[in-house]
Amino acid sequence: MNNNYDEIDNLFFQYFENNQEVPRIITNCIETAMYKSKNKYGITILIKKIIITLISFITVTGGMVFASNIIKNFFNNSKGLDTAVENGYIEQGGENVVSNNTDITVKNFLMDDFNLSFTLEMKFDESIDINSIYRITLPNLMITDEQKRIIYCIDETTFKEYCQKNNLNYSWNEFNDNHLRSGANWYIKDKLTDSNSVELVYNLYSDKYPKSKYLYLNFSEISIQNNPNDNSITHTIDGNWNLDLEVPEKFYNRESIIYTVKECSDSTINVTDASLYDTCFKLEFNTKVKPIYQENDSEEVKNEKMQALTEWNMKEKAEWRTMVYDEYIIDNSGNKFYPLRSSSEDSMTSYLPDGQFIHMQTFDLTKYNKNANTITLYLKINLPYTQKDVKIVLERQDS
Amino acid sequence: MIDFINLLYEGEFYVEEELIIKAKSGEVRAFTDLVHSIENDLYRIAKTRLDNDDDICDAIQETMINAYKHLKKLKDNSHFKSWIIKILINECNKIYKTKKRKEKLLKKITKEENIQPIDESVNLVDSKINFELLVEKLPYEEKLLVTLFYYNQYSCTEISEIVGMNINTVKSKLKRSKEKVKKYYEGGLLHEQ
Secondary structure, three states: OOOOOOHHHHHHHHHHHOOOOOOHHHHHHHHHHHHHHOOOOHHHHHHHHHHHHHHHHHHHHOOOOOOOOOOOOOOOOOHHHHHHHHOOOOEEOOOOEEEOOEEEEEEEEEEOOOEEEEEEEEEOOOOOOHHHOOEEEOOOOEEEEOOOOEEEEOOHHHHHHHHHHOOOOOOOOOOOOOEOOOEEEEEEEEEEOOOOEEEEEEEEEOOOOOOOOEEEEEEEEEEEEOOOOOOOOOEEEEEEEEEEEEOOHHHHOOOOEEEEEEEEOOOOOEEEEEEEOOOOEEEEEEEEOOOOOOOOOOHHHHHHHHHHHHHHHHHHHHOOOOOEEEEEEEOOOOOEEOEOOOOOOOEEEEEOOOOEEEEEEEEOOOOOOOOOOEEEEEEEEEEOOEEEEEEEEEEEOOO | OHHHHHHHOEEOOOOHHHHHHHHHOOOHHHHHHHHHHOHHHHHHHHHOOOOOHHHHHHHHHHHHHHHHHOHHHOOOHHHHHHHHHHHHHHHHHHHHHHHHHHHHHHOOOOOHHHOOOHHHHOOOOOOOOOHHHHHHOOOHHHHHHHHHHHHOOOOHHHHHHHHOOOHHHHHHHHHHHHHHHHHHHHHHHHHHO
Protein backbone atom coordinates (compact mmCIF):
# COMPACT_ATOMS: atom_id res chain seq x y z
CA MET A 1 0.00 0.00 0.00
CA ASN A 2 1.20 3.52 -0.78
CA ASN A 3 1.70 5.41 2.49
CA ASN A 4 0.64 8.73 0.97
CA TYR A 5 -2.90 7.57 0.30
CA ASP A 6 -5.76 6.46 2.46
CA GLU A 7 -7.71 3.23 2.28
CA ILE A 8 -10.14 4.40 -0.39
CA ASP A 9 -7.31 5.67 -2.61
CA ASN A 10 -5.60 2.32 -2.32
CA LEU A 11 -8.83 0.55 -3.14
CA PHE A 12 -9.05 2.63 -6.29
CA PHE A 13 -5.48 1.72 -7.23
CA GLN A 14 -6.18 -1.91 -6.53
CA TYR A 15 -9.38 -1.82 -8.57
CA PHE A 16 -7.52 -0.62 -11.65
CA GLU A 17 -4.69 -3.04 -11.11
CA ASN A 18 -7.17 -5.91 -11.02
CA ASN A 19 -8.89 -4.76 -14.18
CA GLN A 20 -6.02 -4.60 -16.63
CA GLU A 21 -7.23 -7.06 -19.23
CA VAL A 22 -7.81 -5.77 -22.71
CA PRO A 23 -10.09 -7.90 -24.90
CA ARG A 24 -8.47 -9.40 -27.95
CA ILE A 25 -10.90 -7.62 -30.23
CA ILE A 26 -9.37 -4.32 -29.13
CA THR A 27 -5.83 -5.49 -29.88
CA ASN A 28 -7.00 -6.75 -33.26
CA CYS A 29 -8.78 -3.53 -34.10
CA ILE A 30 -5.66 -1.50 -33.30
CA GLU A 31 -3.64 -3.81 -35.52
CA THR A 32 -5.99 -3.32 -38.46
CA ALA A 33 -6.83 0.37 -38.09
CA MET A 34 -4.07 1.74 -40.26
CA TYR A 35 -4.43 -0.95 -42.92
CA LYS A 36 -8.03 0.04 -43.38
CA SER A 37 -7.17 3.70 -43.30
CA LYS A 38 -4.87 3.20 -46.28
CA ASN A 39 -7.94 3.09 -48.44
CA LYS A 40 -8.97 6.45 -47.12
CA TYR A 41 -6.00 8.35 -48.42
CA GLY A 42 -5.86 8.51 -52.15
CA ILE A 43 -2.20 9.40 -52.14
CA THR A 44 -1.29 6.19 -50.35
CA ILE A 45 -3.24 4.16 -52.86
CA LEU A 46 -1.61 6.07 -55.70
CA ILE A 47 1.87 5.35 -54.39
CA LYS A 48 1.00 1.67 -53.99
CA LYS A 49 -0.21 1.56 -57.60
CA ILE A 50 2.96 3.23 -58.82
CA ILE A 51 5.06 0.68 -56.97
CA ILE A 52 3.04 -2.22 -58.37
CA THR A 53 3.35 -0.76 -61.88
CA LEU A 54 7.08 -0.35 -61.44
CA ILE A 55 7.46 -3.94 -60.28
CA SER A 56 5.51 -5.21 -63.30
CA PHE A 57 7.75 -3.15 -65.60
CA ILE A 58 10.89 -4.58 -64.07
CA THR A 59 9.60 -8.13 -64.33
CA VAL A 60 8.70 -7.74 -68.00
CA THR A 61 11.83 -6.02 -69.22
CA GLY A 62 14.27 -8.04 -67.16
CA GLY A 63 17.91 -7.17 -66.88
CA MET A 64 17.24 -4.58 -64.22
CA VAL A 65 18.23 -4.73 -60.59
CA PHE A 66 15.23 -5.44 -58.44
CA ALA A 67 15.32 -2.99 -55.55
CA SER A 68 15.42 -5.09 -52.45
CA ASN A 69 13.39 -2.72 -50.39
CA ILE A 70 10.28 -2.80 -52.54
CA ILE A 71 7.75 -5.04 -50.88
CA LYS A 72 5.10 -6.42 -53.18
CA ASN A 73 2.44 -6.84 -50.57
CA PHE A 74 0.98 -10.08 -51.82
CA PHE A 75 -0.58 -10.39 -48.40
CA ASN A 76 1.16 -8.23 -45.85
CA ASN A 77 4.33 -6.20 -45.60
CA SER A 78 6.61 -9.18 -45.12
CA LYS A 79 9.37 -9.63 -47.65
CA GLY A 80 9.76 -13.20 -46.46
CA LEU A 81 6.16 -13.95 -47.34
CA ASP A 82 6.60 -12.33 -50.74
CA THR A 83 9.64 -14.49 -51.50
CA ALA A 84 7.70 -17.61 -50.57
CA VAL A 85 4.78 -16.61 -52.79
CA GLU A 86 7.07 -15.80 -55.72
CA ASN A 87 8.46 -19.31 -55.42
CA GLY A 88 5.11 -20.99 -55.53
CA TYR A 89 4.29 -21.21 -51.84
CA ILE A 90 0.70 -20.21 -52.45
CA GLU A 91 -2.39 -22.15 -53.33
CA GLN A 92 -5.67 -21.38 -55.01
CA GLY A 93 -8.80 -21.66 -52.96
CA GLY A 94 -11.78 -23.94 -53.24
CA GLU A 95 -15.32 -23.64 -54.56
CA ASN A 96 -17.29 -20.47 -54.25
CA VAL A 97 -20.26 -20.15 -51.93
CA VAL A 98 -23.28 -17.99 -52.67
CA SER A 99 -25.58 -16.84 -49.92
CA ASN A 100 -28.01 -13.94 -49.93
CA ASN A 101 -26.81 -12.93 -53.42
CA THR A 102 -23.24 -12.59 -52.22
CA ASP A 103 -20.76 -14.84 -53.93
CA ILE A 104 -17.55 -15.51 -52.00
CA THR A 105 -14.45 -17.45 -52.99
CA VAL A 106 -11.08 -17.88 -51.40
CA LYS A 107 -8.94 -16.68 -54.28
CA ASN A 108 -5.64 -17.88 -52.79
CA PHE A 109 -4.08 -18.72 -49.47
CA LEU A 110 -0.88 -19.58 -47.73
CA MET A 111 -0.14 -21.35 -44.47
CA ASP A 112 3.07 -21.99 -42.57
CA ASP A 113 4.09 -22.15 -38.93
CA PHE A 114 3.64 -18.42 -38.42
CA ASN A 115 1.23 -17.19 -41.08
CA LEU A 116 -2.19 -17.99 -42.43
CA SER A 117 -3.05 -15.49 -45.16
CA PHE A 118 -5.85 -15.59 -47.66
CA THR A 119 -7.63 -13.42 -50.19
CA LEU A 120 -11.42 -13.44 -50.32
CA GLU A 121 -13.07 -12.44 -53.54
CA MET A 122 -16.48 -11.08 -52.60
CA LYS A 123 -19.00 -10.45 -55.39
CA PHE A 124 -21.91 -8.35 -54.32
CA ASP A 125 -25.23 -7.86 -56.01
CA GLU A 126 -26.08 -4.60 -57.72
CA SER A 127 -27.63 -3.09 -54.62
CA ILE A 128 -24.14 -2.70 -53.14
CA ASP A 129 -22.03 0.03 -54.69
CA ILE A 130 -18.50 -1.24 -54.12
CA ASN A 131 -16.99 2.15 -54.85
CA SER A 132 -18.66 3.48 -51.73
CA ILE A 133 -17.29 0.75 -49.49
CA TYR A 134 -14.82 2.03 -46.93
CA ARG A 135 -14.45 -0.96 -44.68
CA ILE A 136 -15.56 -4.59 -44.59
CA THR A 137 -15.55 -6.65 -41.43
CA LEU A 138 -16.49 -10.28 -40.83
CA PRO A 139 -17.46 -10.03 -37.17
CA ASN A 140 -18.03 -13.73 -36.57
CA LEU A 141 -15.41 -15.30 -38.80
CA MET A 142 -14.23 -18.64 -37.49
CA ILE A 143 -11.53 -20.86 -38.91
CA THR A 144 -11.18 -24.47 -37.82
CA ASP A 145 -9.44 -27.53 -39.17
CA GLU A 146 -10.15 -31.22 -39.59
CA GLN A 147 -8.94 -31.93 -36.05
CA LYS A 148 -11.49 -29.43 -34.73
CA ARG A 149 -8.76 -27.06 -33.71
CA ILE A 150 -9.95 -23.48 -33.58
CA ILE A 151 -7.41 -21.57 -35.60
CA TYR A 152 -9.14 -18.21 -35.37
CA CYS A 153 -12.29 -16.87 -33.74
CA ILE A 154 -12.96 -13.44 -32.27
CA ASP A 155 -16.61 -13.88 -31.44
CA GLU A 156 -17.24 -15.61 -28.14
CA THR A 157 -20.80 -16.68 -29.02
CA THR A 158 -19.64 -18.34 -32.23
CA PHE A 159 -16.85 -20.04 -30.28
CA LYS A 160 -19.20 -21.43 -27.66
CA GLU A 161 -21.74 -22.61 -30.22
CA TYR A 162 -19.04 -24.49 -32.11
CA CYS A 163 -17.73 -26.10 -28.93
CA GLN A 164 -21.20 -27.10 -27.83
CA LYS A 165 -22.12 -28.54 -31.22
CA ASN A 166 -18.91 -30.57 -31.35
CA ASN A 167 -18.80 -31.55 -27.67
CA LEU A 168 -15.54 -29.74 -27.14
CA ASN A 169 -14.31 -28.65 -23.78
CA TYR A 170 -12.34 -25.60 -24.93
CA SER A 171 -12.15 -22.45 -22.90
CA TRP A 172 -12.58 -19.05 -24.53
CA ASN A 173 -9.99 -17.54 -22.20
CA GLU A 174 -7.40 -20.23 -22.59
CA PHE A 175 -5.07 -20.70 -25.55
CA ASN A 176 -3.46 -24.02 -26.36
CA ASP A 177 -3.00 -26.45 -29.25
CA ASN A 178 -6.77 -26.69 -29.71
CA HIS A 179 -7.62 -23.02 -29.39
CA LEU A 180 -4.88 -21.03 -31.02
CA ARG A 181 -3.93 -17.52 -30.22
CA SER A 182 -4.06 -15.79 -33.58
CA GLY A 183 -3.51 -12.14 -34.33
CA ALA A 184 -5.07 -10.74 -37.48
CA ASN A 185 -5.16 -7.81 -39.80
CA TRP A 186 -7.33 -7.41 -42.86
CA TYR A 187 -7.83 -4.82 -45.57
CA ILE A 188 -9.46 -4.25 -48.94
CA LYS A 189 -6.79 -4.93 -51.51
CA ASP A 190 -8.74 -4.23 -54.66
CA LYS A 191 -12.12 -3.34 -56.07
CA LEU A 192 -13.18 -4.82 -59.40
CA THR A 193 -15.96 -2.75 -60.86
CA ASP A 194 -16.59 -5.09 -63.81
CA SER A 195 -17.73 -7.84 -61.49
CA ASN A 196 -18.87 -5.58 -58.61
CA SER A 197 -16.47 -7.45 -56.38
CA VAL A 198 -13.93 -6.66 -53.71
CA GLU A 199 -10.76 -8.48 -52.74
CA LEU A 200 -10.41 -8.66 -48.99
CA VAL A 201 -7.05 -9.85 -47.66
CA TYR A 202 -6.73 -11.49 -44.26
CA ASN A 203 -3.42 -12.05 -42.51
CA LEU A 204 -3.45 -14.21 -39.42
CA TYR A 205 -0.31 -14.82 -37.43
CA SER A 206 0.65 -17.02 -34.53
CA ASP A 207 3.75 -18.51 -32.99
CA LYS A 208 2.94 -22.01 -34.27
CA TYR A 209 0.19 -23.06 -36.65
CA PRO A 210 -0.56 -26.79 -36.84
CA LYS A 211 -0.08 -28.87 -39.97
CA SER A 212 -3.75 -28.87 -40.84
CA LYS A 213 -4.90 -30.71 -43.95
CA TYR A 214 -8.26 -29.00 -44.25
CA LEU A 215 -9.37 -25.56 -43.21
CA TYR A 216 -12.98 -24.50 -42.73
CA LEU A 217 -13.84 -20.82 -42.91
CA ASN A 218 -17.28 -19.92 -41.60
CA PHE A 219 -19.09 -16.69 -41.13
CA SER A 220 -22.69 -15.52 -41.28
CA GLU A 221 -22.35 -11.78 -41.31
CA ILE A 222 -20.63 -9.22 -43.50
CA SER A 223 -20.51 -5.69 -42.13
CA ILE A 224 -19.94 -2.90 -44.61
CA GLN A 225 -19.14 0.62 -43.64
CA ASN A 226 -19.31 3.28 -46.30
CA ASN A 227 -18.75 6.51 -44.55
CA PRO A 228 -15.29 6.91 -43.03
CA ASN A 229 -16.60 9.74 -40.87
CA ASP A 230 -19.53 7.78 -39.51
CA ASN A 231 -18.92 4.69 -37.46
CA SER A 232 -22.26 3.11 -38.10
CA ILE A 233 -22.52 0.08 -40.34
CA THR A 234 -24.04 0.94 -43.71
CA HIS A 235 -24.98 -2.57 -44.72
CA THR A 236 -25.09 -5.86 -42.95
CA ILE A 237 -25.38 -8.86 -45.19
CA ASP A 238 -26.56 -11.94 -43.37
CA GLY A 239 -26.03 -15.31 -44.88
CA ASN A 240 -24.15 -18.51 -44.40
CA TRP A 241 -20.74 -18.93 -45.95
CA ASN A 242 -18.81 -22.12 -45.32
CA LEU A 243 -15.65 -22.17 -47.34
CA ASP A 244 -13.64 -25.37 -47.27
CA LEU A 245 -9.98 -25.40 -48.19
CA GLU A 246 -7.93 -28.44 -48.96
CA VAL A 247 -4.45 -27.67 -47.73
CA PRO A 248 -1.79 -28.85 -50.19
CA GLU A 249 1.00 -31.14 -49.14
CA LYS A 250 3.62 -28.42 -49.59
CA PHE A 251 1.91 -26.59 -46.69
CA TYR A 252 1.15 -29.42 -44.28
CA ASN A 253 4.36 -31.30 -44.98
CA ARG A 254 6.44 -28.20 -44.45
CA GLU A 255 9.64 -28.71 -42.55
CA SER A 256 12.05 -26.24 -41.15
CA ILE A 257 15.77 -26.55 -41.65
CA ILE A 258 17.84 -26.47 -38.51
CA TYR A 259 21.06 -24.50 -38.28
CA THR A 260 23.78 -25.12 -35.76
CA VAL A 261 26.30 -22.72 -34.38
CA LYS A 262 29.68 -23.06 -36.06
CA GLU A 263 31.24 -20.07 -34.42
CA CYS A 264 30.15 -17.36 -31.98
CA SER A 265 32.08 -14.29 -30.91
CA ASP A 266 30.58 -14.49 -27.43
CA SER A 267 30.78 -17.75 -25.52
CA THR A 268 28.01 -16.70 -23.11
CA ILE A 269 25.44 -16.63 -25.87
CA ASN A 270 23.28 -19.71 -26.03
CA VAL A 271 21.43 -20.09 -29.33
CA THR A 272 18.24 -22.01 -28.61
CA ASP A 273 16.66 -21.83 -32.04
CA ALA A 274 18.05 -21.16 -35.51
CA SER A 275 15.65 -22.45 -38.13
CA LEU A 276 14.87 -21.70 -41.72
CA TYR A 277 11.27 -21.73 -42.92
CA ASP A 278 9.42 -21.10 -46.14
CA THR A 279 8.69 -17.53 -45.11
CA CYS A 280 11.50 -16.54 -42.74
CA PHE A 281 14.55 -17.41 -40.69
CA LYS A 282 14.03 -17.51 -36.95
CA LEU A 283 16.72 -16.97 -34.39
CA GLU A 284 16.44 -17.14 -30.63
CA PHE A 285 19.18 -16.91 -28.04
CA ASN A 286 19.66 -16.20 -24.39
CA THR A 287 22.53 -14.98 -22.32
CA LYS A 288 23.26 -13.78 -18.82
CA VAL A 289 24.19 -10.18 -18.17
CA LYS A 290 24.49 -8.10 -15.04
CA PRO A 291 21.27 -8.30 -12.95
CA ILE A 292 19.31 -5.12 -12.73
CA TYR A 293 19.19 -5.34 -8.94
CA GLN A 294 20.04 -7.81 -6.21
CA GLU A 295 17.37 -9.84 -4.48
CA ASN A 296 18.32 -8.44 -1.09
CA ASP A 297 18.11 -4.82 -2.22
CA SER A 298 15.37 -2.89 -0.50
CA GLU A 299 12.22 -2.02 -2.46
CA GLU A 300 13.35 1.58 -2.62
CA VAL A 301 16.75 0.65 -4.08
CA LYS A 302 15.11 -1.72 -6.55
CA ASN A 303 12.77 1.02 -7.72
CA GLU A 304 15.63 3.49 -8.05
CA LYS A 305 17.69 1.08 -10.13
CA MET A 306 14.73 0.29 -12.33
CA GLN A 307 13.99 3.96 -12.82
CA ALA A 308 17.62 4.72 -13.72
CA LEU A 309 17.61 1.85 -16.20
CA THR A 310 14.35 2.96 -17.75
CA GLU A 311 15.66 6.49 -18.24
CA TRP A 312 18.88 5.20 -19.75
CA ASN A 313 16.94 2.93 -22.09
CA MET A 314 14.75 5.78 -23.30
CA LYS A 315 17.74 7.95 -24.07
CA GLU A 316 19.38 5.15 -26.01
CA LYS A 317 16.30 4.46 -28.03
CA ALA A 318 16.03 8.09 -29.04
CA GLU A 319 19.35 7.45 -30.75
CA TRP A 320 17.92 4.35 -32.46
CA ARG A 321 19.85 2.05 -30.17
CA THR A 322 17.42 -0.54 -28.87
CA MET A 323 18.53 -3.45 -26.68
CA VAL A 324 19.35 -5.38 -29.83
CA TYR A 325 19.92 -3.39 -32.99
CA ASP A 326 21.75 -3.30 -36.28
CA GLU A 327 21.00 -6.94 -36.83
CA TYR A 328 21.22 -8.62 -40.18
CA ILE A 329 22.27 -11.86 -41.81
CA ILE A 330 24.74 -12.34 -44.66
CA ASP A 331 24.69 -15.47 -46.77
CA ASN A 332 27.48 -17.18 -48.73
CA SER A 333 27.19 -14.71 -51.58
CA GLY A 334 27.19 -11.61 -49.45
CA ASN A 335 23.44 -11.00 -49.73
CA LYS A 336 21.96 -9.27 -46.72
CA PHE A 337 18.74 -10.17 -44.97
CA TYR A 338 16.94 -8.02 -42.48
CA PRO A 339 14.54 -8.34 -39.53
CA LEU A 340 10.84 -8.77 -40.27
CA ARG A 341 8.36 -6.49 -38.56
CA SER A 342 5.05 -7.53 -40.03
CA SER A 343 3.46 -8.84 -36.83
CA SER A 344 3.95 -9.16 -33.11
CA GLU A 345 5.27 -12.70 -33.61
CA ASP A 346 8.30 -11.45 -35.51
CA SER A 347 10.30 -10.12 -32.61
CA MET A 348 10.76 -10.28 -28.85
CA THR A 349 13.45 -9.08 -26.46
CA SER A 350 13.32 -9.25 -22.72
CA TYR A 351 15.75 -8.26 -19.99
CA LEU A 352 14.73 -9.68 -16.66
CA PRO A 353 15.80 -8.34 -13.26
CA ASP A 354 17.90 -11.42 -12.52
CA GLY A 355 20.05 -10.68 -15.58
CA GLN A 356 18.50 -13.14 -18.00
CA PHE A 357 18.44 -11.69 -21.50
CA ILE A 358 16.40 -13.34 -24.23
CA HIS A 359 16.09 -12.28 -27.84
CA MET A 360 14.03 -13.69 -30.71
CA GLN A 361 13.87 -12.27 -34.21
CA THR A 362 12.70 -13.45 -37.61
CA PHE A 363 14.46 -12.36 -40.77
CA ASP A 364 13.47 -12.21 -44.43
CA LEU A 365 15.78 -15.07 -45.38
CA THR A 366 13.77 -18.07 -46.59
CA LYS A 367 14.25 -21.60 -47.83
CA TYR A 368 13.99 -20.21 -51.35
CA ASN A 369 17.05 -18.06 -51.02
CA LYS A 370 20.02 -20.02 -52.32
CA ASN A 371 23.54 -19.73 -50.97
CA ALA A 372 22.50 -20.09 -47.37
CA ASN A 373 24.42 -23.19 -46.35
CA THR A 374 26.49 -21.03 -44.06
CA ILE A 375 25.16 -17.72 -42.85
CA THR A 376 26.57 -15.08 -40.56
CA LEU A 377 24.43 -13.12 -38.19
CA TYR A 378 25.55 -9.73 -36.91
CA LEU A 379 23.91 -7.77 -34.17
CA LYS A 380 24.66 -5.31 -31.41
CA ILE A 381 23.59 -5.79 -27.82
CA ASN A 382 23.07 -2.54 -26.00
CA LEU A 383 22.54 -2.69 -22.25
CA PRO A 384 24.01 -0.70 -19.37
CA TYR A 385 27.44 -2.20 -18.55
CA THR A 386 27.14 -4.42 -21.59
CA GLN A 387 27.63 -3.19 -25.11
CA LYS A 388 28.90 -5.70 -27.56
CA ASP A 389 29.01 -6.58 -31.20
CA VAL A 390 28.03 -10.16 -31.75
CA LYS A 391 28.84 -12.37 -34.69
CA ILE A 392 27.35 -15.82 -34.99
CA VAL A 393 28.18 -18.17 -37.85
CA LEU A 394 25.49 -20.76 -38.48
CA GLU A 395 25.55 -23.83 -40.67
CA ARG A 396 22.71 -25.79 -42.17
CA GLN A 397 22.44 -29.20 -40.57
CA ASP A 398 21.49 -30.94 -43.78
CA SER A 399 24.35 -29.50 -45.86
CA MET B 1 8.36 -4.45 -11.57
CA ILE B 2 5.64 -5.30 -14.01
CA ASP B 3 5.74 -1.83 -15.58
CA PHE B 4 9.47 -2.06 -15.89
CA ILE B 5 9.47 -5.42 -17.56
CA ASN B 6 6.80 -4.24 -19.96
CA LEU B 7 8.91 -1.25 -20.86
CA LEU B 8 11.99 -3.27 -21.52
CA TYR B 9 10.10 -6.14 -23.06
CA GLU B 10 10.62 -5.21 -26.66
CA GLY B 11 9.71 -6.96 -29.80
CA GLU B 12 7.76 -4.68 -31.91
CA PHE B 13 7.36 -2.56 -28.76
CA TYR B 14 10.07 0.05 -28.83
CA VAL B 15 10.05 2.93 -26.39
CA GLU B 16 7.51 5.59 -27.05
CA GLU B 17 9.97 8.27 -28.10
CA GLU B 18 11.56 6.19 -30.83
CA LEU B 19 8.24 5.01 -32.14
CA ILE B 20 6.96 8.57 -32.35
CA ILE B 21 10.01 9.60 -34.34
CA LYS B 22 9.49 6.70 -36.74
CA ALA B 23 5.75 7.30 -36.95
CA LYS B 24 6.28 10.97 -37.77
CA SER B 25 8.49 9.95 -40.64
CA GLY B 26 5.64 7.91 -42.05
CA GLU B 27 6.18 4.45 -40.60
CA VAL B 28 2.70 3.10 -40.12
CA ARG B 29 3.98 0.00 -38.33
CA ALA B 30 5.73 2.17 -35.74
CA PHE B 31 2.55 4.14 -35.18
CA THR B 32 0.52 0.95 -34.73
CA ASP B 33 3.10 -0.37 -32.27
CA LEU B 34 2.96 2.92 -30.41
CA VAL B 35 -0.77 2.62 -29.97
CA HIS B 36 -0.39 -1.03 -28.91
CA SER B 37 1.98 0.10 -26.16
CA ILE B 38 -0.78 2.21 -24.61
CA GLU B 39 -3.78 0.08 -25.54
CA ASN B 40 -4.59 -0.62 -21.88
CA ASP B 41 -4.83 3.10 -21.16
CA LEU B 42 -6.95 3.77 -24.23
CA TYR B 43 -9.27 0.88 -23.48
CA ARG B 44 -9.80 1.91 -19.86
CA ILE B 45 -10.56 5.47 -20.81
CA ALA B 46 -12.91 4.52 -23.64
CA LYS B 47 -14.70 2.17 -21.26
CA THR B 48 -15.66 5.08 -19.03
CA ARG B 49 -17.86 6.33 -21.87
CA LEU B 50 -18.76 3.33 -24.01
CA ASP B 51 -19.98 -0.05 -22.78
CA ASN B 52 -19.74 -1.94 -26.01
CA ASP B 53 -16.36 -3.25 -27.17
CA ASP B 54 -17.37 -2.76 -30.81
CA ASP B 55 -18.01 0.91 -30.16
CA ILE B 56 -14.70 1.14 -28.30
CA CYS B 57 -13.00 -0.41 -31.33
CA ASP B 58 -14.53 2.18 -33.60
CA ALA B 59 -13.53 5.00 -31.28
CA ILE B 60 -9.95 3.78 -31.05
CA GLN B 61 -9.67 3.27 -34.81
CA GLU B 62 -11.00 6.75 -35.58
CA THR B 63 -8.64 8.13 -32.94
CA MET B 64 -5.72 6.40 -34.62
CA ILE B 65 -6.61 7.72 -38.04
CA ASN B 66 -6.99 11.27 -36.76
CA ALA B 67 -3.89 11.09 -34.63
CA TYR B 68 -1.77 9.73 -37.46
CA LYS B 69 -3.00 12.45 -39.76
CA HIS B 70 -2.03 15.20 -37.35
CA LEU B 71 0.98 13.59 -35.72
CA LYS B 72 3.47 16.01 -37.21
CA LYS B 73 1.72 18.85 -35.40
CA LEU B 74 2.66 17.31 -32.05
CA LYS B 75 5.55 19.49 -30.96
CA ASP B 76 6.49 17.82 -27.71
CA ASN B 77 6.74 14.04 -28.16
CA SER B 78 6.58 13.48 -24.42
CA HIS B 79 2.94 14.64 -24.53
CA PHE B 80 1.92 12.02 -27.07
CA LYS B 81 -0.12 9.94 -24.66
CA SER B 82 -2.12 12.78 -23.19
CA TRP B 83 -2.58 14.20 -26.69
CA ILE B 84 -4.01 11.00 -28.13
CA ILE B 85 -6.17 10.50 -25.04
CA LYS B 86 -7.77 13.88 -25.71
CA ILE B 87 -8.57 12.78 -29.25
CA LEU B 88 -9.97 9.49 -27.94
CA ILE B 89 -12.23 11.24 -25.41
CA ASN B 90 -13.68 13.34 -28.23
CA GLU B 91 -14.22 10.30 -30.46
CA CYS B 92 -15.91 8.42 -27.63
CA ASN B 93 -18.18 11.36 -26.99
CA LYS B 94 -19.11 11.51 -30.68
CA ILE B 95 -20.08 7.85 -30.74
CA TYR B 96 -21.90 8.12 -27.44
CA LYS B 97 -23.92 11.11 -28.63
CA THR B 98 -24.76 9.46 -31.95
CA LYS B 99 -26.01 6.38 -30.15
CA LYS B 100 -28.02 8.37 -27.67
CA ARG B 101 -29.66 10.38 -30.44
CA LYS B 102 -30.69 7.16 -32.10
CA GLU B 103 -31.98 5.66 -28.90
CA LYS B 104 -34.04 8.75 -28.24
CA LEU B 105 -35.89 8.18 -31.45
CA LEU B 106 -36.84 4.72 -30.34
CA LYS B 107 -37.64 5.03 -26.70
CA LYS B 108 -37.88 7.43 -23.81
CA ILE B 109 -34.69 7.73 -21.85
CA THR B 110 -33.81 9.20 -18.49
CA LYS B 111 -31.51 12.14 -18.11
CA GLU B 112 -27.84 11.23 -18.36
CA GLU B 113 -26.99 12.05 -14.79
CA ASN B 114 -29.67 9.66 -13.55
CA ILE B 115 -28.60 6.68 -15.59
CA GLN B 116 -27.50 4.10 -13.05
CA PRO B 117 -26.12 6.45 -10.45
CA ILE B 118 -24.82 4.99 -7.23
CA ASP B 119 -27.85 6.15 -5.27
CA GLU B 120 -30.30 4.06 -7.26
CA SER B 121 -28.37 1.02 -8.34
CA VAL B 122 -26.63 0.06 -5.13
CA ASN B 123 -28.88 -2.03 -2.96
CA LEU B 124 -27.99 -1.33 0.63
CA VAL B 125 -30.32 -4.02 1.82
CA ASP B 126 -28.30 -6.77 0.23
CA SER B 127 -25.01 -8.10 1.47
CA LYS B 128 -21.54 -6.63 1.08
CA ILE B 129 -21.08 -3.55 -1.07
CA ASN B 130 -18.77 -4.35 -3.91
CA PHE B 131 -16.14 -1.67 -4.47
CA GLU B 132 -15.95 -2.50 -8.15
CA LEU B 133 -19.65 -1.95 -8.55
CA LEU B 134 -19.39 1.44 -6.89
CA VAL B 135 -16.69 2.58 -9.28
CA GLU B 136 -18.49 1.27 -12.32
CA LYS B 137 -21.67 3.06 -11.32
CA LEU B 138 -20.06 6.47 -11.07
CA PRO B 139 -21.38 8.96 -13.62
CA TYR B 140 -19.28 9.28 -16.75
CA GLU B 141 -17.37 12.45 -15.91
CA GLU B 142 -16.39 11.23 -12.45
CA LYS B 143 -15.43 7.82 -13.79
CA LEU B 144 -13.22 9.45 -16.41
CA LEU B 145 -11.44 11.63 -13.86
CA VAL B 146 -10.99 8.72 -11.48
CA THR B 147 -9.52 6.61 -14.31
CA LEU B 148 -7.13 9.35 -15.37
CA PHE B 149 -6.04 9.89 -11.78
CA TYR B 150 -5.81 6.37 -10.37
CA TYR B 151 -5.18 4.29 -13.47
CA ASN B 152 -3.24 6.60 -15.77
CA GLN B 153 -1.79 8.39 -12.72
CA TYR B 154 -1.96 11.85 -14.20
CA SER B 155 -1.73 14.83 -11.89
CA CYS B 156 -4.71 17.14 -11.48
CA THR B 157 -2.94 19.70 -13.66
CA GLU B 158 -2.47 17.18 -16.45
CA ILE B 159 -6.06 15.99 -16.11
CA SER B 160 -7.38 19.53 -16.36
CA GLU B 161 -5.40 19.95 -19.59
CA ILE B 162 -6.66 16.66 -21.06
CA VAL B 163 -10.35 17.14 -20.31
CA GLY B 164 -10.37 20.93 -20.67
CA MET B 165 -11.62 21.55 -17.15
CA ASN B 166 -10.52 24.05 -14.54
CA ILE B 167 -8.04 22.42 -12.13
CA ASN B 168 -10.11 23.28 -9.08
CA THR B 169 -13.12 21.65 -10.70
CA VAL B 170 -11.03 18.52 -11.32
CA LYS B 171 -9.95 18.43 -7.71
CA SER B 172 -13.42 18.95 -6.32
CA LYS B 173 -14.96 16.31 -8.63
CA LEU B 174 -12.29 13.79 -7.66
CA LYS B 175 -12.89 14.54 -4.03
CA ARG B 176 -16.63 14.17 -4.50
CA SER B 177 -16.22 10.81 -6.28
CA LYS B 178 -14.03 9.54 -3.50
CA GLU B 179 -16.45 10.69 -0.80
CA LYS B 180 -19.36 9.15 -2.66
CA VAL B 181 -17.65 5.80 -3.01
CA LYS B 182 -16.41 5.93 0.58
CA LYS B 183 -19.88 6.66 1.90
CA TYR B 184 -21.49 3.68 0.22
CA TYR B 185 -18.57 1.34 0.69
CA GLU B 186 -18.25 1.98 4.39
CA GLY B 187 -22.01 2.16 4.76
CA GLY B 188 -22.30 -1.27 3.18
CA LEU B 189 -19.68 -2.77 5.47
CA LEU B 190 -21.42 -1.37 8.50
CA HIS B 191 -24.70 -2.84 7.33
CA GLU B 192 -23.13 -6.24 6.82
CA GLN B 193 -22.02 -6.25 10.42
